[in-house]
Amino acid sequence: MLRRALDGGGVYLVLAGLLALVPLVNSDAYFVHILTLSLMHSALASSWNLICGYTGLFSFGHQAFFGLGAYVSSLMAMKAGLSPWLGLVVGGGVAAAAGFVIALPCLRLRAPPYIAIATLGFAEICRFTAMNLVGLTRGELGLWGIPEMTPVPVPGVGQVSFTGQRVPYFYLMLAIYVAMMALLYWLVRSPLGLALKSVRDSEDAAESLGVDIVRTKILIFVLSSFLAGVVGAFYAHYVLILTPSSVLSVGVMIEIVAMTLIGGLGTFLGPTVGAFGITLLLEYMRVLGDYRLLIYGALLIAIILFIPEGIAKRLLPRRVAL
Amino acid sequence: MSPGLVVEQIFNGLVSGAIYALMASGLSLIWGTLKMLNFAHGEFYMLGGFGVYFALLLGGLPPLVAVPVAMLGAAVVGMLLERLVIHPLLDKPGWDVSPIIATLGASILLQNLALHLWGERFKNIPYYIEGGVNLFGIRMAWQRVLIVAVTVVVIVVVVAALRRSRWGMALRATAQDRDAAVLAGIDVYAVYLWTLGLTAALAALAAAMLAPIYSINPWMGTALLLKAFIVCVLGGLGSLEGAILGGVLLGTTESLTVLLWSSEWKDVVAFVLLILVLWVRPAGLMGTREW
């Protein structure tokens, strides 16, 4: 009975339920903020894990889609008065369109280093564009005055306001995270999930068995970019200030890579484990905080040398980890 | 727009092109022999900058000594990187990706180590040669002339060494066919080690030459590394001639963009060029492994 529930994804629902209870126990604003950030990193890393861990495409420009989602949603809200709620979707949509564009040159590239350079180049184009369009984005001075999420009625609770509040944002992020993980859970178990992993393990064999690898790659670029864009839009309406270097720089990508790798590339919960681990570690050990980038560097080397498969596969039973 | 201005800009493009070529030829040598991207290459450049700063101002050495000292220091770091980080990953599954992540880690580590050790204040060093020359109304600072001259000489020397010396031939042989090199008695692991040392020294040289014009700081390598990647792809990864050609091409393209459009958008133009080349001709202009 229990086993069956675990297999059916019940374990994830239980985990999500436990997370949902946390702010009721400890509603300290800083603590809730850290949890929100952890969830956001989990979602972002999971969206990259879909393209790199499951499909084997070594994209190194995921920050572009995160940043695009953030800037598009903010600017639409500020200049066109678009509701931030719609912004989440529109931000994701624009990121998805960008994912489609960058997928095209990547289709011809089979060597991971080439794909890494192409996607990184695209992300740099986005960063410089955001820096240069000063009239629109204020460049490195930062885009501020981004509207918060508008109040929303929740059954049983009444009208929920986001202004100056941490807890509602936490629940919103949790909802995004759960929805996204549900989608991924279904996806990696669907035939499409099989196709993704077959492209990762051997493109030649996948193609010979009827998988249209061109379509599959484009689809996964688009989907993964969409998810990153949604997370980016959330980030914008949460921290309320954006600079090109905070959302579009290689540093964002490095965090994603470090978190995913330490958790376990290509495992379902790996990015979440890594994101929570690193976020909590760096926020709560202030001493370490000063050295956070130093630690990222050392971590990347240590992981690749000593535990290339990540810790999720070691700590969790195979069924959960995969 | 006066013709003098155009020529001056093209000359400036050659200066940055020379630096790009030094950096990119290192990346290309590593790609040729080891088939990996070195994301820590920008940090060799950064270490070269600090190396020359300390040798010059604290050690009181003349430039002619300080620059080789900085190159040597970077070479040692490069060889340590090969032995400690890259060597353990060789011949293991995941070689497509593992060195990218490992050298990226090393890059962040070195960058932040430099930040903690030497602080974030930008450091400057004086021109090696003051003044300039006025040729038909075109001003050229001696320092810039020196950059182009030194780069040309060094690249000629490196190419000659690769062509003629036993060591250089062993390196080319390893790049062209590793198994054949092994069967000829070449210790390819030693070749890898020396390749990292050489390329680190070339990057340090680039920094030492450019340091009097730009300032020295822990992040100085990052932007240049990305440019060097563009140059490599333009020229064809693994091709030394391609790296040189690509460097000059990118340098002048950027200068002309500045002249005709704006300096802010030159980087965007460069990266758009990268993606177009990858799309249309992934092998680059000289996408062979013959060098």
Add this chain to the structure above:
Amino acid sequence: MRLLLSRGELLGLIGPNGAGKTTLFNVIAGVYRPDEGNVVFQGRDITRLRPHARCRLGLARTFQLTKPFLGLGVLENVTLGAYYGAKGGRPGLGEARDRAEDVLRRVGLGGKRDHLASTLTVGERKRLELARAVATQPSVLLLDEVVAGLSSAEVGEMMEIIRSIWASGVTILMVEHVMRAVMGISQRIVVLHQGQVLAGGTPATVASNPDVVSAYLGSASALAAPTAGA
């Protein structure tokens, strides 16, 4: 060069190293485009079709160096073929899985269905490779050195499996180095030498053909003979 494969045949393609077998195989499978000439499958020119489309038309293949999806289970490996590669329309996932299980039993891997492909032995990987291709329900099956690297006992088992697949109505073209295997099972043999068809016929006639013997063993006469190409 012209090679005709008739419905229901089991054709063995042999030849010394460098004879062009692999190139020909890859052209048929869609990995290479030929410089000239066409590949016609059931009356349809498929020269420009990508491999996945050929598979869906009923032309399946195996790889000489097996390419299992190492991160997937054995059953998942085969289900992928049954689902995406199916000739005609795409089946439901359940149906694909049933078909995969059936094929796994036929190649003797039924007991391994839940194992990760990376845990299989070489012989098992070869059979997995075969099972994946068969699960796409091909009308023509291309086998690339399917017994290379197997022990003698495993070669025998594999030959039985191939014979039973053929008996179920699948046309088979096999490129093979292991003579004992290919001579023992093929209906017809085509010998390639230096990119051309040197001989064709039943295994017995081919083996006693003096041209074939000299192509394989070399001989004093072969030294003097004005063979094409150098």
Add this chain to the structure above:
Amino acid sequence: MLDVRGLDVLYGDVQVVWDLSFTVDAGEIVTLLGANGAGKSTTLKTISGLLRPRRGHILFDGVSLETVPPDRIVGMGVLQVPEGRRLWPGMTVLENLRLGAYPKGARGEEGASLEAVFSLFPVLAERRGQLAGTLSGGEQQMLAIGRALMARPRLLMLDEPSLGLAPKVIERIFEVIQDVSRRGVTVLLVEQNAHLALSVANRAYILETGHLVRAGAGSELLADADVRRAYLGV
């Protein structure tokens, strides 16, 4: 000189050599025969140290080679001319040859070795400035052999030297092999062309799918039914 005992080798994860034992004595020409896929090339690669055996020993003059780095094996005088020549196509003929003298023991005699190779293959002297990739198949094979000779080998292992060559050229290559042998170099020859190989070899071993099936003197194997079976399966 060379003593191989109970060798098991896996290529990737395919076992291609099973419990193989054979010897080569100083001054001999020994040939390994078998259809392609029989494990001959793999055996040579294992002796050279490119592959490591799962089990078994390789003794060269009594020294165990299984853990010696491949460049040191070459330094000991064990040279392989690999299948498909494996030249450095972007380097000139002269550069290919000069690099052949890379092992420390051979560097000092580079000039003399070069003269010897040029006298053996005059065509290489004519084409010394040409890129190796632009040579004809026969010239490439000569260059590959010449390159190995530059290292002053004691044991020369040739992998399919006749592959893809015209009969006239093959004849020339085999004359050279005998010539090299007469100069005191021990030869281990892997060939598909059994008639040719057996005509120059003192002894031969026949492999079938990685197993040793027959051993004997060259001439007597020529007429043997087992040889035909190993190649043609009948």
